[in-house]
Amino acid sequence: MKFGVVQFPGSCDDEDALHACARVGDAELLWHGERDLRGVDVVVVPGGFSYGDYLRVGAIARFSPLMEAVIEFAEGGGPTLGICNGFQVLCEAGLLPGALLPNAGVRFLCRQVDCEVVNTDTPFTRGLKREEILSMPVKHTTGRYYAPAEELAVMEQHGQVVLRYAGANPNGSSNDIAGVSNRDGNVFGLMPHLEHAVDPIHHSEDGLKLLVSAAGMVTGV
Amino acid sequence: MSEIALTPTPNPPGVEQAVALGLTRDEYALVTEKMGREPNEVELAMFSLLWSEHCSYKHSKKLLRTLPTVGPRVVMGPGENAGAVDIGDGWTIAFKVESHNHPSAVEPFQGAATGVGGILRDIFAIGARPIAVLDSLRFGEPDSERTRYLLDRAVAGIGHYGNSVGVANIGGEVYFEAPYETNCLVNAMALGLARRDDMIRSAAAGLGNVVILFGASTGRDGIGGASVLASAELGDEDESKRPTVQVGDPFAENKLIRCSLELLEKGLLVSLQDLGAAGLTSSASEMASAGAVGIDLDVGKVPLREADMAPFEIMVSESQERMLCVATPERVAEVLAVCAKWEVHGTAIGEVTDTRTMRILRDGEIVGEVPVEALVDDCPLYDLAPEKPSAPLYPAPRATIAADLPVRDTLLALLASPNVASRRPLFEQYDCLVGGRTARRPEESDAAVLAMPTGGAIGVSIDGSGRRVAIDPYHGTIEVVLECAANLACVGAEPLGLTNCLNFGNPEKPHIAWQLTESIRGLGDACRALGVPVVGGNVSLYNEGADGPIYPTPVIGMVGDIPDPLGGSPSGFVREGDAVGFAGWNTMPSLHGSELAKLRGEALPDALPETDVAHVTTVLAAIREAVRAGDLSSCHDVAEGGWLVAMAEACILGGLGADLGSESSVALTDEILFGEQPGGFIVSGSAETLARLGEKIPLDVFGTVGGDALVLGGDSWSLDELREAHGALAPLFP
Numbered sequence: 035m036k037f038g039v040v041q042f043p044g045s046c047d048d049e050d051a052l053h054a055c056a057r058v059g060d061a062e063l064l065w066h067g068e069r070d071l072r073g074v075d076v077v078v079v080p081g082g083f084s085y086g087d088y089l090r091v092g093a094i095a096r097f098s099p100l101m102e103a104v105i106e107f108a109e110g111g112g113p114t115l116g117i118c119n120g121f122q123v124l125c126e127a128g129l130l131p132g133a134l135l136p137n138a139g140v141r142f143l144c145r146q147v148d149c150e151v152v153n154t155d156t157p158f159t160r161g162l163k164r165e166e167i168l169s170m171p172v173k174h175t176t177g178r179y180y181a182p183a184e185e186l187a188v189m190e191q192h193g194q195v196v197l198r199y200a201g202a203n204p205n206g207s208s209n210d211i212a213g214v215s216n217r218d219g220n221v222f223g224l225m226p227h228l229e230h231a232v233d234p235i236h237h238s239e240d241g242l243k244l245l246v247s248a249a250g251m252v253t254g255v
Numbered sequence: 256m257s258e259i260a261l262t263p264t265p266n267p268p269g270v271e272q273a274v275a276l277g278l279t280r281d282e283y284a285l286v287t288e289k290m291g292r293e294p295n296e297v298e299l300a301m302f303s304l305l306w307s308e309h310c311s312y313k314h315s316k317k318l319l320r321t322l323p324t325v326g327p328r329v330v331m332g333p334g335e336n337a338g339a340v341d342i343g344d345g346w347t348i349a350f351k352v353e354s355h356n357h358p359s360a361v362e363p364f365q366g367a368a369t370g371v372g373g374i375l376r377d378i379f380a381i382g383a384r385p386i387a388v389l390d391s392l393r394f395g396e397p398d399s400e401r402t403r404y405l406l407d408r409a410v411a412g413i414g415h416y417g418n419s420v421g422v423a424n425i426g427g428e429v430y431f432e433a434p435y436e437t438n439c440l441v442n443a444m445a446l447g448l449a450r451r452d453d454m455i456r457s458a459a460a461g462l463g464n465v466v467i468l469f470g471a472s473t474g475r476d477g478i479g480g481a482s483v484l485a486s487a488e489l490g491d492e493d494e495s496k497r498p499t500v501q502v503g504d505p506f507a508e509n510k511l512i513r514c515s516l517e518l519l520e521k522g523l524l525v526s527l528q529d530l531g532a533a534g535l536t537s538s539a540s541e542m543a544s545a546g547a548v549g550i551d552l553d554v555g556k557v558p559l560r561e562a563d564m565a566p567f568e569i570m571v572s573e574s575q576e577r578m579l580c581v582a583t584p585e586r587v588a589e590v591l592a593v594c595a596k597w598e599v600h601g602t603a604i605g606e607v608t609d610t611r612t613m614r615i616l617r618d619g620e621i622v623g624e625v626p627v628e629a630l631v632d633d634c635p636l637y638d639l640a641p642e643k644p645s646a647p648l649y650p651a652p653r654a655t656i657a658a659d660l661p662v663r664d665t666l667l668a669l670l671a672s673p674n675v676a677s678r679r680p681l682f683e684q685y686d687c688l689v690g691g692r693t694a695r696r697p698e699e700s701d702a703a704v705l706a707m708p709t710g711g712a713i714g715v716s717i718d719g720s721g722r723r724v725a726i727d728p729y730h731g732t733i734e735v736v737l738e739c740a741a742n743l744a745c746v747g748a749e750p751l752g753l754t755n756c757l758n759f760g761n762p763e764k765p766h767i768a769w770q771l772t773e774s775i776r777g778l779g780d781a782c783r784a785l786g787v788p789v790v791g792g793n794v795s796l797y798n799e800g801a802d803g804p805i806y807p808t809p810v811i812g813m814v815g816d817i818p819d820p821l822g823g824s825p826s827g828f829v830r831e832g833d834a835v836g837f838a839g840w841n842t843m844p845s846l847h848g849s850e851l852a853k854l855r856g857e858a859l860p861d862a863l864p865e866t867d868v869a870h871v872t873t874v875l876a877a878i879r880e881a882v883r884a885g886d887l888s889s890c891h892d893v894a895e896g897g898w899l900v901a902m903a904e905a906c907i908l909g910g911l912g913a914d915l916g917s918e919s920s921v922a923l924t925d926e927i928l929f930g931e932q933p934g935g936f937i938v939s940g941s942a943e944t945l946a947r948l949g950e951k952i953p954l955d956v957f958g959t960v961g962g963d964a965l966v967l968g969g970d971s972w973s974l975d976e977l978r979e980a981h982g983a984l985a986p987l988f989p
Contacts, residue, residue, distance in 0.1 A: 043506070043597065046689050082421060083418075142418055142684045144684070175418075230689075
C-alpha cells in the first residue's frame with residue numbers, strides 16, 4: 035500500500051510525515067501544483083504553514099490544484115488524514131466539520147499531550163482500543179477546535195469525535211476535541227503530530243498505531 | 256555586459272557624508288587613496304558598509320587570530336559562512352552563532368525574527384540543511400515594563416520565524432541583568448547537516464559565469480543596518496532607526512532553503528552565498544574576493560519592491576531572504592527553472608570577470624567601480640588600547656532579599672529568581688520537534704540531543720555569562736566554555752568544536768578594550784585546555800546605551816559527539832531508591848559573583864577565584880564516560896544558584912524528591928549550598944556505579960531519591976512549593 039503526503043510551499047512537517055508513513059508502507063510526496071494523486075491509497079495533508087498562512091490558516095492551500103484531487107479522493111471514500119495545518123486545510127475545504135481557532139492562550143504551544151481514543155470505527159483508529167491513551171506532541175498557535183453547539187451534539191452522536199485530550203486541554207478546544215472525522219469516518223483530522231511519535235527517540239511510538247490502522251484497512255489486515 | 260561607458264564622478268559626496276555613514280576621516284582618506292579618486296555615492300555606500308565594524312571586524316580581528324581554529328574534526332573553519340565539523344560516515348555538522356542585538360533593541364519582534372532568518376541562511380549557504388536553532392538572550396530586570404515588552408516580543412519573533420520556517424528550536428538561555436536594560440542581546444545559533452562532499456564554498460569562479468540573485472525582491476528595508484545600527488552605540492534617537500531594521504518572511508525563507516538545497520542536490524551551482532548585513536554589496540564582493548575575481552552587477556536587473564530605488568540603495572539594501580549564486584552559462588536555464596518551481600524570483604544580474612573589480616552598472620552605464628581588494632581586504636585593522644578599570648564599571652545590583660534569610664527561604668528565592676526560574680514559558684512557544692531528530696528536549700537534559708543519520712547523535716549547548724565576565728573577563732570566559740562543555744558531558748557528548756558570539760561595548764574605550772582582550776585570552780586558553788577548536792563566530796561591539804556598557808557577554812555554542820542517541824542522562828531524578836551524589840569539586844566554592852550575591856545586592860568583586868581548568872577537564876571526561884556507560888540515572892550540572900539549587904532542579908525536573916539526611920557531618924554554610932564554581936554535578940544511580948565514579952573524581956554520596964519532598968538538615972521543601980517557586984516566569988507570558 036502507498037501513502038501520499040501533500041507538499042505545499044510552507045509545509046514544515048511534510049518530510050517527517052513522509053518518513054513516518056514509510057515505516058508502515060510505501061510513501062511519496064505529492065506536489066501542490068499537480069493534480070495527480072499517483073494511485074496512493076491514503077492521502078496525508080501534513081503540518082506546517084501552507085503558503086505562509088498569512089491569511090486564515092489553511093485558507094489558501096485548500097484552493098491548490100492538488101487539493102481538488104484530494105477533495106475528490108476524500109469524497110469518494112478515500113482515507114484522508116490531516117495533521118495540524120493539514121487538519122486546518124481539511125476544515126477549510128469543507129471535508130471536516132468545524133474550524134480551528136487561535137489557542138485559548140493565544141501563543142504558539144509545543145507540548146507532549148495525552149489523547150484518549152473515543153471512536154475506533156475509522157480507518158485510522160480501527161486497530162486501537164476505545165479509551166486507549168496515545169502520547170503525542172501538539173505544536174500550534176491555531177488549534178482550538180470549534181463547532182457550534184448543535185453541530186457538536188450531532189458530531190458526538192455520530193461518533194465523529196475520534197480523539198479527545200486526556201488531562202489538561204492545551205488549547206481550549208470545545209469538548210476537549212483533539213481529532214474529528216467526517217460522517218463517513220474516512221476523513222480524519224487531528225492537531226497532535228502523530229509523525230513525531232514514531233521512534234524510540236520521540237519517547238512515544240503511539241503515532242505509528244494510527245498509520246498502521248490505515249495501512250491495515252487498505253491491505254485488508 | 257558590453258557597451259559600457261565610464262561615467263566620471265561629478266559631485267562626490269565627500270568626507271562629511273562619509274563620517275555620517277560611520278567612516279572616520281582617516282578611513283575616508285585611505286579609501287580615496289585606494290581608489291585614486293574620491294568615491295561617488297554608490298562607492299562610498301559600499302565602503303561605509305564593508306569597512307564597518309560589523310563587516311570588517313576591524314577592532315577584533317587581531318585578537319581573534321589568537322584563537323585555536325584547527326583540529327582533526329574541523330571541516331570548515333572561520334572565514335566561511337559557518338564552521339563545520341566531521342561527525343563520521345561522510346556527514347558534517349555546520350554551525351554558527353550570530354548577534355542581532357541592536358535591531359532587537361529597536362524593534363524586538365522583527366529584530367529577533369530576522370536574527371534567526373539570517374543565521375539560517377549562513378548555514379544553507381554552505382550547502383547544509385538547517386536542522387536546529389538555539390538562542391541566547393539578555394534583558395534588563397523583568398520588573399521593568401520595557402524589559403517585559405522586549406522579552407515578550409523577542410520570544411514571539413524567534414518563535415514566529417523558527418516555527419514557520421520549519422527548523423526546530425532545541426535550546427537556549429536567557430538572563431536578566433540591569434546593564435542590558437537599554438541594550439538587550441539577541442544571539443541566535445543554527446546548525447545544519449550536510450554530506451561532506453555536497454558542501455559548497457562562497458568563492459566566485461569561472462570567467463563569464465553568471466551571477467544569479469534569488470529569493471525575495473529588494474526593497475528599502477534595512478538600509479544602513481550594518482553601519483548605522485550595528486556599529487554604533489544606541490542612543491535616544493533609536494526610534495528614528497526603525498527603518499534600518501529589516502522585516503522577515505519565514506515563508507519566503509522556507510522556499511529559499513528548499514530551493515537552495517535542490518539547486519545543490521542537482522549540482523547546478525559553482526558557488527553560493529547569502530545576503531546578510533550590507534546586502535548585495537558584501538555578498539558579491541566577498542564572493543569575488545574569495546575567488547580572486549571581479550564581478551559586474553547590473554542593479555537595473557534586480558527585482559525591486561519599489562521601482563525608483565537608487566543604485567546605492569539597491570546595493571546596500573538588507574532585504575531579507577535573498578541568496579546569490581554563480582552558475583556556468585549552460586546551467587542558467589536549469590537554475591532559473593528550479594527557482595521558478597519554488598517561486599523565488601531567480602534573476603541573472605551579473606557575471607564573473609577577471610578584473611578584480613566590482614563594477615556596478617545600471618542599464619549599461621557604470622555607476623560604481625571599486626577594486627575588490629580595497630573593499631574587502633584593505634580596511635585598516637586597529638590595535639586596541641586596553642586598560643583595566645581602576646574603579647567598578649557597574650553599579651551593585653539592587654538587593655531583592657535580606658542577607659540573613661534562612662536557608663529554606665533562600666532556596667525558594669533563588670529558584671524564583673529570573674535567572675534561575677524555569678524557561679518553560681519561553682521554550683514552549685518554540686517548535687522543538689520538527690525534523691524528527693530531537694532526542695532530548697529542553698529541560699529534559701542539560702544539553703539538547705539530536706539523532707544523526709550516522710546512527711549516533713550530537714549534543715548541543717549554548718551558554719554565556721555576563722556578570723561573572725564583568726567581574727573577571729579572563730576567568731569568567733573560561734567558566735563559560737567549561738559550563739558549555741559540562742552541559743555536553745551530561746549527555747555523554749565529547750566536544751567537537753565551538754562557535755562564539757562576543758557581545759561587548761565600545762572597543763574604542765580602554766576599559767571595554769580590556770574586557771574584550773582578556774575575554775578572548777580566556778576563550779583561547781579554555782579551548783586549548785579542552786582541545787576544542789573555534790570553527791566560527793561573530794563579534795557584536797558598541798553594545799552601550801545611555802546608562803553605560805552592557806556586561807561583557809561572550810556566548811559560546813558547542814557541539815559534541817554522542818555514540819547513542821538514547822544514551823544521554825536526563826537532568827532530573829528518575830528512579831526511587833537511587834543514590835544521590837555530588838561529583839566534581841576539589842575546592843570550596845565562593846559566593847563571589849554568585850546569583851545569591853546578586854539577590855543580596857552585593858557589589859561586584861574585582862576578581863573571581865581561579866579555576867583549576869585541568870581538574871575540571873578531568874571531571875568532565877569522567878562524567879562523560881559514566882554517562883556513556885549508562886552508569887548514571889541522572890546528571891545535572893551545578894550552575895547559577897549553586898549546589899542546592901541544582902539539587903532542587905533535579906527534583907523538580909524528575910518529579911521526585913530526595914532525602915539528603917537530616918543530620919549532616921559538615922556545616923551547611925551558604926558557600927557550600929549556594930556558592931558557584933565550574934565542574935560540579937548532581938548525579939544519581941546505583942550505589943555501586945556512583946562508587947565507581949568516585950574512584951576517578953571527588954564524589955560524595957549523601958542521600959536517596961524518593962518521596963515528594965527535598966529534605967536537607969532540618970529543612971524540607973515539598974515538590975509543589977519547589978515547582979511553584981521555579982515557575983516564577985510564567986506571569987511574564989500571560
